[in-house]
Amino acid sequence: MGAEIISGILQRLDLSAFMISSVPETADTGQIFRHLAQNKINIEFINQLSLKNGYSNVLLCVDESNRYSASTELEKLKSIIHAREIVQLQKVGMLSIFPHKEQAFVISIIIRSLTAEGISVLAMGNSLSSVSCLIDEEKIPDAIQCLSNEFNLS
Amino acid sequence: MKRLKIYDILYNENLCRIKLTIKSSSFLVALFDKLGKVDIKVKFFAFHQDVNEILQITFCIEKSELKTAQKILTEMPLKEKDIQIDPKIGMVAIYGPHFAEKPGIIDMMHRAVSSQGINILAISTTVSTSFFIIHSSDVVRAVNCLNETFEIPRGKV
Numbered sequence: 001m002g003a004e005i006i007s008g009i010l011q012r013l014d015l016s017a018f019m020i021s022s023v024p025e026t027a028d029t030g031q032i033f034r035h036l037a038q039n040k041i042n043i044e045f046i047n048q049l050s051l052k053n054g055y056s057n058v059l060l061c062v063d064e065s066n067r068y069s070a071s072t073e074l075e076k077l078k079s080i081i082h083a084r085e086i087v088q089l090q091k092v093g094m095l096s097i098f099p100h101k102e103q104a105f106v107i108s109i110i111i112r113s114l115t116a117e118g119i120s121v122l123a124m125g126n127s128l129s130s131v132s133c134l135i136d137e138e139k140i141p142d143a144i145q146c147l148s149n150e151f152n153l154s
Numbered sequence: 155m156k157r158l159k160i161y162d163i164l165y166n167e168n169l170c171r172i173k174l175t176i177k178s179s180s181f182l183v184a185l186f187d188k189l190g191k192v193d194i195k196v197k198f199f200a201f202h203q204d205v206n207e208i209l210q211i212t213f214c215i216e217k218s219e220l221k222t223a224q225k226i227l228t229e230m231p232l233k234e235k236d237i238q239i240d241p242k243i244g245m246v247a248i249y250g251p252h253f254a255e256k257p258g259i260i261d262m263m264h265r266a267v268s269s270q271g272i273n274i275l276a277i278s279t280t281v282s283t284s285f286f287i288i289h290s291s292d293v294v295r296a297v298n299c300l301n302e303t304f305e306i307p308r309g310k311v
Contacts, residue, residue: 010281021205029274030264037258046260046279047200049212052175052238057210059202087205096281102195108186111179121179123202127283128164128249131199 006106006151009144010130012094013137015044016067017122018074020058022084025050029058031081035073041066045094045132047125055084059123061092061134092122093137097147098130106131113150119143157305158262160250167293169197169245170220171275172227173238174211181230182211188226194219198245198285200278212276214243214287243275244293248304249283260284266303270295 023029029048036043045061062070067090074086100106107124110133114121119142122134135143176182182201189196198214215223220241227237246267253259260277263284267274272295276287288296 019202019205028268030261030268033258033261033264037261040257042255042257043260043279044254046277046284047202048274048277049200049202049210050173050275051210052173052235057202057204085205094280098281100196102197103190104186104194104196105190107196107199108183108190111186112183115179115183120203123200125200125278125280126196126198126285127278127281128247129283130281132280 006097006099006153008098008153009147010096010098011140011144012044013140014064015061015092015094016064016070017059017061017089017092017134018070019087019089020074020083021087022055023058023081025054025056027081029056029081031077032058032074035077036062036070039069039073041070045125045134047123061094064090089122091137092134093140094132094134095140095143095147096130096132097151100126100129100131109150110147113146114143117142117146119146157303158259160248160304160306162249162306163297163300163304164247164249165245165293165297166197167244167290168217169214169243169290170217171212171214171240171243171287172223175236176209176211179209182209185226185230189223192222194223198278198287200276212287214245217241242290244288244290245285246288246293246296246300247283247285248300251282253282262303263300266299267296270299272296
């Protein structure tokens with residue numbers, strides 16, 4: 001398989017991630033987005049997935065400058081939405097590879113190349129034109145190098 | 155109230171959803187390599203490591219490609235309990251210019267869709283797009299309410 005051609009890699013630094021785990025599917029997870037919006041906190045990345053046991057996990061990222069206020073709001077909501085746990089990850093970075101053209105290879109190349117370098121992918125999600133992955137911010141330079149070698153940048 | 159301008163609303167009523175719970179990312183690599191080799195397009199993809207470092211994965215492909223994908227999945231070392239397939243899935247998405255700096259867009263989208271009693275099965279928001287995975291029977295209602303919530307250029311949708 002030849003190198004997949006992509007146009008570029010975007011990086012986003014200074015993010016904090018929150019994993020809100022095991023929220024019952026009957027709970028209104030929209031409250032999370034409402035409370036953060038009311039506090040003028042932009043959410044840079046969301047990954048909400050239903051699990052097989054009637055629960056959902058919501059992983060979201062905000063700018064590091066909003067970490068404290070986001071944490072305060074989410075802790076207020078924890079019992080309201082019956083989340084089992086909220087885990088905070090500081091200093092997370094996001095890399096977006098574009099375009100993905102809906103190709104499965106792009107996803108496998110990203111995961112394979114990063115894990116081969118010992119870089120753990122915390123989460124991934126797609127947008128219309130890009131695939132974004134969250135990793136430890138310290139690993140961003142290595143990850144860019146690794147992905148640049150792996151993909152054929154046009 | 156003035157509606158927020160966005161570029162467009164996208165939708166698809168003919169998807170199926172595959173949910174996996176696995177321990178190793180090498181499995182994910184092998185699976186997506188195989189899907190790539192038969193040129194199955196991935197319309198939606200989201201995964202994260204949960205608090206127990208288990209990988210929770212959801213992806214959507216065209217319904218017409220489900221049989222091929224199922225054949226690939228049966229060749230993989232997966233337990234039946236770790237895989238769930240829903241064949242009647244749809245997607246709505248919005249994309250626009252302000253997503254990176256304007257708080258509240260996802261809230262507007264979520265409120266619009268859930269106010270119709272539509273069950274949101276998965277969300278992926280990143281860069282300039284928000285994808286909502288819903289049941290295929292809810293797609294038309296979701297698109298209609300998003301058209302009322304957001305302003306898009308004439309001639310679209």
